[in-house]
Amino acid sequence: MKILLIIIFIFSVTFVFAEDIWEDDFEELTGWILNGEFEIDSPQGLGGVLHGNPDPQSAYAGSNILGVDLTGLGANLGDYESDLGAHEYFSISPAIDCSEFVGVGLNFMKWLNVEQPTYDHAYIELSNDDGTTWIEVWTNTGQVTDNAWGDVYYDISEIADLNSEVRIRFSIGTTDGSWQFSGWNIDNLIITGNPVIYGAIEGNVINADNSEPIAFAPVMSQYGNTMSGENGYFILNNIPTGHREITINALGYLPFLQINIIVTEDDITYVLCELESDLNTPPPPQNPQASVFDGNNVHLTWEEPELPTEELLAYNVYRNGIILESILSEEYFDLNLINGDYSYYVSAVYDSGESLPTDTVNVHIYVVGLENDVIPPSEYSLSNYPNPFNPVTTILFELNTENTENTEIKIFNLKGQKVKDLFPSLCHPEFIEGRGKNNYSVIWNGLDKTGQSVSSGIYFYQLLIDGKVAAKNKMMLLK
Ligand SMILES: [Ca+2]
Ligand SMILES: [Ca+2]
Ligand SMILES: [Ca+2]
Ligand SMILES: [Ca+2]
Structure with missing residues (x-):
């Protein structure tokens, strides 16, 4: 029965x-x-x-x-x-x-x-x-x-x-x-x-070894992405019903894939996501420090990794789980913040990949008369799915206008060399119910500007509007 x-x-x-x-x-x-x-x-x-x-x-x-x-x-x-x-x-x-x-x-x-x-x-x-x-x-x-x-x-x-x-x-x-x-x-x-009929997926991202929550882990689906909060919890709304999958790529952990998540109409499906540590991750930078100066500016410093076994290419600086910059120096200035709590960490980038993150350093900004907000929301969300990918991925972004004429996606390799320009100017907004009407997508087929397949590894990509960088992110090609 x-x-x-x-x-x-x-x-x-x-x-x-x-x-x-x-x-x-x-x-x-x-x-x-x-x-x-x-x-x-x-x-x-x-x-x-x-x-x-x-x-x-x-x-x-x-x-x-x-x-x-x-x-x-x-x-x-x-x-x-x-x-x-x-x-x-x-x-x-x-x-x-x-x-x-x-x-x-x-x-x-x-x-x-x-x-x-x-x-x-x-x-x-x-x-x-x-x-x-x-x-x-x-x-x-x-x-x-x-x-x-x-x-x-x-x-x-x-x-x-x-x-x-x-x-x-x-x-x-x-x-x-x-x-x-x-x-x-x-x-x-x-x-x-x-x-299409929609449901939702929620869950907790935890370390498989000790069940501790993993914060700021990017949780991706074909239909939208989110990030786990400080307590490891996430929710993905507006997921079409059917058998769905999610992937999670947290620094220092092996890629996590959960397939066959059954999403049902107007319901929330729970998934416990236990991530395994990646023991081969190269060593992280050391001793991260953050100090506030002139009210609403942050000065970050760190030191080079202990015993790096290969040439260091760059440091990735993260604020609240979102990459801010990929730089060579051992300090970073995050300026003109609005009131709120900020968590920073830094990773080291090598040819073989990205290191574990440093410990997180937290600052609290409060200046009387300054705008209050929890997190400065990125004005233009930018992500890709699937990630890691092989060799095709879809880059998703949101604009607060329907004009894509001066919009450009640039893709760089780890060494900062430009690999490909994508021009989404021919895209039209996708009218996806519940997701806002100005969601765009453009496909990258893993080919560089000369039509050659690029090699496995991390790639950075930027959304440029009128020549200015509006958002950045990174992706991983795994062959
Ligand atoms: Ca016919
Ligand atoms: Ca003929
Ligand atoms: Ca014929
Ligand atoms: Ca022939």
């Missing part, structure tokens, strides 16, 4: 019918951007004379489909051409609004012919920032020679869930100098998802 009840409970939580969010049967023009030999037209069974199979003789449904060279274009009638550049033939869907859905999936009828990837390439990619960045969903790992329509489904929830600007790109290229194939044929494309 007990088992039966549990099964019914699980079903009641997870068994939700997916709805169609958007569909295209290609019988009418809906705004696809077509390049190269991509066409929306009737297939005629062309191509595939020497290699692979021809295009279909007819559409899967109706009369039209999306495909590469349906009508006999270029030197190879029905086939894609030779010596194409990367993604040279592409078709990009209109922006699809998935902002009210989770568990988003991509379905379509597929008929594809392409040579093996030593020579020719076919791709399916997605963008959730209006085409600024593309994330690969599928590419050919061998020769593909379809001679019938097949139904395919891709889970695209990580990229598309709750996003208002999802685009799909089908492409061909690069291709080599010989063996042309008949390319993509696509019909009845449907985006499905489950309407």
